[in-house]
Amino acid sequence: MIVMKFGGSSVANAERIRHVAEIIQTYKDELPAVVLSAMGDTTDHLLEAADMAVNGTVDIEKVEKLHFDTAKELEIEVPAIKELLDELKTLLTGISMLKELSKRSRDYLVSFGERMSVRMMAAYLTKLGTPAKFYDAWDIGMVSDSNYMAAELLDEVWDNIPKYLNDYKNGKQKEIPIITGFIAKDKHGTITTLGRGGSDLSATMIGSAMGAKEIQTWKDVDGIMTTDPRLVKDAKPVPEVTYEEAQELAIFGAQVLHPRSMIPCRKTGTPVRVKNSYNIKSEGTLIVEKHTGTVPAVTAITKVKNVTLIDIQSSRMLGAAGFLAHIFNQFLKWNISIDVIATSEVSVSLTVNTKADLSGLLEDLGRVAEVKATGDKAIITVICDASHSSAILAKAFDALNKEGINVQMISQGASKVNVSFLVDMAEADKTVQVVHAALF
The missing domain is CATH 3.30.2130.10 (VC0802-like)
Structure with a gap:
């Protein structure tokens, strides 16, 4: 079993969703569990809609148009997205009446992006003949504290996740799990978000709890580079880094995994691979506990x-x-x-x-x-x-x-x-x- 995580730019529109679906199908024999972010600018559009609602206007046109247009282009019917959009409109109506947006309401609001994204991908994969099933994070036992906008997962998540995904890992369930990143629910059943790097943390938590062969996070470069390739044209991919090096890279400006997402991996020693969604044959960068060969000077x-x-x-x-x-x-x-x-x-x-x-x-x-x-x-x-x-x-x-x-x-x-x-x-x-x- 492997875990594959794709960020918002990877599923920004119909063309990108088709491409990601091809990648998932390429790896289907390795039993992928897939973690997705919201489509493109959806989170920004949701927050923009919240600002408008606080000022008395309920408008979800941007969010609605992106998802309806994408579904039409992919030639799929996704009634579950229509249901979520109705729920979103109800939430925004409530915000417009109260004329305020609390942290708790904000978490509920931004959760719609990830929830619509996984429904879109599961429907499209199924249409292609690759059975897939969408999961909201709480459907696989992702429970957090109630620190809205920056929630932390509780220890019980380690035991919860295998209860829901073991059937897939053992071959009893055929549908590929397509799971929301970034969100969870607290003990009271209220939706929370995991803060910065939340989708990365969702992926590494699932992979570590399931004892995955590796966790793949898909970017638009050939792994971790020796420096920003936009600055230095001859920057090269780094074949291997340690968890500690990856954390330091992230803290000091590299667009790798968020530092806190390394915590579950370090507990279990589960390797993480940074891959290029535009060059799937590239080996990418492997993140491990210790270097397997000679430790590079730089x-x-x-x-x-x-x-x-x-x-x-x-x-x-x-x-x-x-x-x-x-x-x-x-x-x-x-x-x-x-x-x-x-x-x-x-x-x-x-x-x-x-x-x-x-x-x-x-x-x-x-x-x-x-x-x-x-x-x-x-x-x-x-x-x-x-x-x-x-x-x-x-x-x-x-x-x-x-x-x-x-x-x-x-x-x-x-x-x-x-x-x-x-x-x-x-x-x-x-x-x-x-x-x-x-x-x-």
């Missing part, structure tokens, strides 16, 4: 733009216990997360997302230290074997020096698989190109 280079550097210095705190504790407590108070950090006894340099409102934080920090915040920075991260960091940095920094690019901060991750440094955002793309040329 795996990939990523970047994160729109970063603010905060320098904090206080000679008054020299030798004083609790300086760092006090600093970090202020970040906790204002709910601002830190990306990378470098410290000495009386100074701390760290980076945060520029979108965060820093005014309250900076005011509190200013009471015990001199504080300077500088925007328009970028983090460049080299995913590597940090036991060779001196040689890696020597090559990278020599190349940057020749190009006149100044590094303003450096941090080696505790995981020992990454080294990050800070540059001006205007130089971020060039930095990636220079470092990639030096290290690959």
Whole structure:
């Protein structure tokens, strides 16, 4: 058994659905369970409809047109989608009367995208002669807490999923399961969403609970690349990375799996393969617990733009216990997360997302230290074997020096698989190109 996950762009329209259906049919002998996101821009259209409803107008034309037109083009009848659209209209009518959208209502609202997507795909596969059956996530026991918009799956999911899918794995059920990603229900039967990377988490949870041969996540590139191929034309696919490396890649800007989706895989050792839906013969990138061959010195280079550097210095705190504790407590108070950090006894340099409102934080920090915040920075991260960091940095920094690019901060991750440094955002793309040329 394998699990195949396709994102919204992969099922954006009739043409893409046909293509994904062909891929699923190609793998049908391996007993695929398929996890789908909402079609294309459906989630955005649903949120737009919610905004209109809050202002008194109920309009689902964009959502309705996409799904009806797609079904017509695929030449299928999907009465279950019509039922969901009626339910959606009822929900929006309620929102328009209350003139507010709670987190709970929002989760219910955006769930319609995934639910319509799986019904469309199951109907089309069945029409092609490949029996398929749609499942909403709760139909296979996906139970979460009640933290709407960012729910976490409960431990009982590990036992629930096999109860519903073992018949398929054992050959008793012939229909291919087509399952919603991103959503679940809490103990009260209320729909929840799993937050960022939710569809990835749905796929890895199902694959890990079922002891799948592998979990495949389908993208539009040949797996994980040595860097963004839009920046560096000779970027190459990386054959293999570890879970830890994949997590660091995702945290520092690579469009791979969301970091939290690695948690179920790491528990069971279930491999994940990143595949290209436009080049199905490509092996893609395999994500595993440990490298099976020689550990590469450098795996990939990523970047994160729109970063603010905060320098904090206080000679008054020299030798004083609790300086760092006090600093970090202020970040906790204002709910601002830190990306990378470098410290000495009386100074701390760290980076945060520029979108965060820093005014309250900076005011509190200013009471015990001199504080300077500088925007328009970028983090460049080299995913590597940090036991060779001196040689890696020597090559990278020599190349940057020749190009006149100044590094303003450096941090080696505790995981020992990454080294990050800070540059001006205007130089971020060039930095990636220079470092990639030096290290690959």
